[in-house]
Amino acid sequence: MTEHGPADRLAALIGADTLDEVAQLIRRHGELTGDASMDLLREREERAADAQxxxxxxxxxxxxxLLxxxxxxxxxETFGExxxxxxxxTDTWEIALAATAAFEGGGGGTERAHAEEAWRRVLELVPYEADRVSPQARTAALDGLARLLFSRLVTDTDPEGLALDEVVALWRQAVGLPAGLSEAGAAGVVGSLWRVPDITTTLLVACFYQNWRQEGLQPAQALRRAQIWVRDSTNGDKAQRFPDIPEVTRPGMPALHRRLWQKAQPHTGPAHWAAFTYTGM
Known part of the structure; x- marks a missing residue:
């Protein structure tokens, strides 16, 4: 069978007989994990649900x-799970986040070293593969590690074992445009480390703007609260807060589906909210 596009490759994926075949198809065609495939699967899921x-x-x-x-x-990691x-x-990611939080909450060199080690472990577990899109965990790990190394560079009088070129290389990979805009004179920049679906971006930016302009929070705090809200809120919470966004309210949905839909939390994964960073004063 000749595979021409997302529909054909998804058909091959769904028709695969074993987990090994599924994993091989995803490795061979990294674009299967892209937005086009996701949108196609969700569209077909909705059609099937409408048809009972x-x-x-x-x-x-x-x-x-799965994708x-x-x-x-x-x-x-996925097929291992x-x-x-x-x-x-996943476990190493959680360890890295906890260690980073401990350091940023007032910890010292020991906490920072633990966090650096954990982020390096994440990078070892999700190595970059040139023939497909690198997992989003890698990009976030690059950012986490770069920030820790930069902190060590600017605060330690003798940053043993730390090469400036490593910090610069990591920082360029992970931060890039926001840092460049800040250097160009922007007071602050909200950016993302990877591509995020439009609806998630709309929700987060709208929430950030409310927190910043209406509640008077500092930009970094406003962004953090927006990320937590997008992560933890249900579809019902989102529809209540932003009733003027059709993609959020989903008008015309059957009553039974709406009751289930309202309780769902579709954006709990870090890929939806962790990409956003604030760079500036």
Whole structure:
């Protein structure tokens, strides 16, 4: 069978007989984890649900979640989780976030060293592969590590074992445009480390603007609260706060689907909210 586009490759994916075949297809065609495939699967899931074909809808839903997980933490971690033997990206990610929070909350060199080690471990677990899009976990890990190394560079009188070129290289990979705009004179820049779906960006920016301009929070704090809200809020919460955004309110949805939909939290994954950073004063 000749595969010409997302629809053909998704058909091959869904028709695969074994997990190994599924993993091989995703590795071979990294674009399967892209937005086009996700949108196509969600569209077909909705059509099947509207037709009361729950079994088919579940198949599309499962593959959408599978591909999304592969995009966030990589193919090896995803299929390791399915088989009960994850390679450790998720656990190491949580350790790195906790260690970073401990350092930023007033910790010293020990906490910073623990965080650096954890972010380097994440990078080892999701190595860059030139033939496909690198998992989003890698980009966030680059940013986390770069910020810690930069902190060590500017605060330590003798940053042993730290090369300036490593900090610069990591910072360019992870921060890039926001740093450049700040250097050009912008008071502050809100940017993203990877591509985020339009609706998620709309929600986060609208929430950020309310927190900043209406509640008077500092930009960094306003962004942090917006990220937490986008992460933790349900579809119902989002529709209530932003009733003028059709993509949020989803008018015309059948009553039964709406009751289930209102309780869902679709943006809990770091890929939706962790990409956004504030650079500036």
């Amino acid at each position: 074909d729950r079994q088919t809808a579940d198949v599309f839903s499962f593959h959408a979640r 999304y997980r592969c995009r966030v933490v990589g193919v090896a 399915i088989r009960g033997h994850p390679v450790g990206v």
